[in-house]
Amino acid sequence: MDTFRICLAAVLAASLAGCDRKPPQPEAARPVRAITVERKAEGETVSLTGQIRAKDEVSLAFRIDGRVLERPVNVGDLLKPGQLVARLDPKDQQNALQSAQATLGAAEARLTDARLNYERKQALVKEGWTPRAQFDTAEQAFHTAQAEMDADQARVRLAEDQLAYTVLFADAAGVVTAKGAEPGEVVHAGQMIVQLARQGGRDAVFDVPEQLIRSGPRDPLVQLALTNDPTVKAEGRVREVSPQADPVTRTWQVKVGVIDPPEAMQLGATVTGSIKLPAPPGVEVPPSALTQADGHAAVWVVDRQTMKVAIRKVDVVRYDPASVVVAQGLDTGDTVVTAGVQVLRPGQKVRLLGAAP
Numbered sequence: 001m002d003t004f005r006i007c008l009a010a011v012l013a014a015s016l017a018g019c020d021r022k023p024p025q026p027e028a029a030r031p032v033r034a035i036t037v038e039r040k041a042e043g044e045t046v047s048l049t050g051q052i053r054a055k056d057e058v059s060l061a062f063r064i065d066g067r068v069l070e071r072p073v074n075v076g077d078l079l080k081p082g083q084l085v086a087r088l089d090p091k092d093q094q095n096a097l098q099s100a101q102a103t104l105g106a107a108e109a110r111l112t113d114a115r116l117n118y119e120r121k122q123a124l125v126k127e128g129w130t131p132r133a134q135f136d137t138a139e140q141a142f143h144t145a146q147a148e149m150d151a152d153q154a155r156v157r158l159a160e161d162q163l164a165y166t167v168l169f170a171d172a173a174g175v176v177t178a179k180g181a182e183p184g185e186v187v188h189a190g191q192m193i194v195q196l197a198r199q200g201g202r203d204a205v206f207d208v209p210e211q212l213i214r215s216g217p218r219d220p221l222v223q224l225a226l227t228n229d230p231t232v233k234a235e236g237r238v239r240e241v242s243p244q245a246d247p248v249t250r251t252w253q254v255k256v257g258v259i260d261p262p263e264a265m266q267l268g269a270t271v272t273g274s275i276k277l278p279a280p281p282g283v284e285v286p287p288s289a290l291t292q293a294d295g296h297a298a299v300w301v302v303d304r305q306t307m308k309v310a311i312r313k314v315d316v317v318r319y320d321p322a323s324v325v326v327a328q329g330l331d332t333g334d335t336v337v338t339a340g341v342q343v344l345r346p347g348q349k350v351r352l353l354g355a356a357p
Contacts, residue, residue, distance in 0.1 A: 029351035032309075033339035034302055037283050037332050044318065046216075047274040049227060050206035052265050054197030055239075055257065057177065060085055061193055063165045066092075067186045073194060075179055079170040086181070086193045088166040097159035104152040107145070114138070114145035174198040175267065202261045204236055204271050207251040213241070220275040222256045227270040235259050236273070283330050284323040290316070291341045299330065300337040300344050308349050309337060 066088035073085055121138040124130035180192035187193065204224055208216075219238065226232040236256040245252055256273060258265065265271065289299050293311050300309045314329030330336065335352075337344065344350070 029307065029349045030340065030344070031353050032300075032302075032337045032341075032344070032350045033353050034335050034337045034350075035286070035289075037285060037330055037334045037336060044277045044320070045274055046212060046277060047272055048206045048208065050204045050256075050271055050273055052258070052261075052267055052269045052271055053203050053205050053255075054174070054177075054267060055201030055203050056198040057195065058171075058198065059180075059192040059195050060168060060170065061190050062086070062088060062168055062187060063189055064088070064093075064162060065186070065188050066166060068181050068183050068193075070183050071179070071181065071193065073176050075176050077176045079174055079176060079196065081170060081172055083170045085168040085170055087168070088187075090163055090166040093159065093163040093166055097156070097163050100152065100155040100159040104149065104156050107149040107152040111142075111145040111149045114142040118142035168193060170196060172196070172198050177267065197267055202258045202265065202267070203239065204256040204258055204273055206254050206256065206273055207246070207249060208254045209251055210245065213252050213254075216275065216277060223274045224256070224258060224265075224271050225274075226264060227272050229264065230272075232262055232264045234261055234265060283326055283332060285326055285330065285336055286338050287319070287321070287324050289336050289338045289341065290324060299326075300341050301330075302335040302337060302350060302352070304335060306349075307351070308347050309344050311346055 069087045069089050071086040073079060073083075079085070118138045118141070121130055121135040125132060125135040174196040176194050177197045178192075178195035180194065181187050204222070222236045222238065224234045224236055236258045238254060239257040240255040242253040285299065291298050291300065291311075293313055296313045297316050298311050298313045301312045302309055312329055314326045316324055317327040318325040337350070339353075
C-alpha cells in the first residue's frame with residue numbers, strides 16, 4: 001500500500017510540473033537586408049596614363065663624320081621642308097673634290113690622245129701602212145683610257161656627294177624635340193643632330209601590363225582625356241604594339257593613333273586613356289554579401305517560399321570596391337543577403353527589411 005501511495009504521489013507531482021511548463025515560442029525571424037540578383041556582370045573600365053607624341057618622329061643625322069660648324073635650330077623650333085639644320089666643316093670634302101676633278105682632267109687628256117692615236121692607226125691599218133699589232137695596241141690603249149676616265153668621273157660624283165653631305169636639311173615640316181650635338185663637336189655618321197617630330201598625326205603612347213595585353217580587346221576604341229584638363233577629350237585606335245616587353249618594367253609599349261586630336265593635346269602632354277574590357281560571365285553582387293564557408297567564398301540565399309536562408313558557395317572572378325562578379329553559384333532572380341551575413345545559420349528564418357512582416 002505504501003508503495004502504491006508513493007507511485008501515485010510521483011505521478012501527481014509530474015502532472016503538476018507539466019502543467020507549469022509553457023509551450024515553446026516560435027523563433028523570431030531575424031531582420032536582414034537582401035537584394036534580388038538582376039544585373040549581369042559588366043566589363044571593367046581600365047585607365048592608364050600616357051604621353052602625346054608625334055606619329056612620325058625621326059632623328060636627323062649626317063652621313064659622314066666631321067666637325068659641326070653651325071646648328072641654327074633649337075628645341076621647339078618649327079622647321080620647313082629643306083630648311084638648314086646643321087653644317088659640317090667642308091674643307092676635307094672640298095679638297096677631295098678638287099683632287100678628283102684634277103685626276104679627271106688628266107684622264108680626259110689621256111683619253112683624247114688615245115682616241116686620236118686609235119683613229120690614225122685605224123686609217124692606216126685599212127690601207128695596209130701599219131701592222132695589225134700596232135692597231136690592236138692603240139685600240140686597247142683607247143679603251144683603257146676610256147675606262148679610267150669613267151672611273152675618275154665616278155670619283156668626282158662621289159666627292160660631290162660627300163661635299164653635299166656636309167649640309168643637313170630638314171626633310172619635312174615638323175618641330176624640333178631634341179638636340180644631340182653642339183657647334184664645335186666632332187660627330188660620327190648617323191649620330192643624332194636633332195630629333196624632328198613631323199607634322200601630321202599624333203599618338204598617345206602607353207606602357208601596358210602583360211595581363212591587359214593578353215585579356216584586352218583586339219581593336220578597342222580608346223577614350224583619351226588630358227590629365228590636367230579632363231574636358232579636353234578625343235578618341236583613338238591602337239596603331240602599334242611593341243613586339244616584346246621592356247626588360248626593366250616588363251610592360252609593352254602601345255601606340256594609340258589619336259583621331260582628330262584637339263589643339264590642346266600638344267606634343268608631350270600627359271593623357272589618360274580608358275578602355276572597357278569584355279564582360280566576364282556571371283552576375284554582380286555587393287561586396288557585403290560575401291562570407292566564407294569551409295574556406296571558400298559563399299553567400300546566404302533566401303528561399304522566398306519558406307523565408308529561410310541557406311549557405312551557397314560561389315566562384316568569384318573579380319573584386320571591385322562597388323561590386324563583386326560571381327561566375328558560378330548564382331543566377332538572376334536569386335535573393336541574396338547583403339547585411340547581417342555574420343550572424344546567420346543554415347535554415348534560419350529571416351525577415352527582409354523593407355518588406356511586410
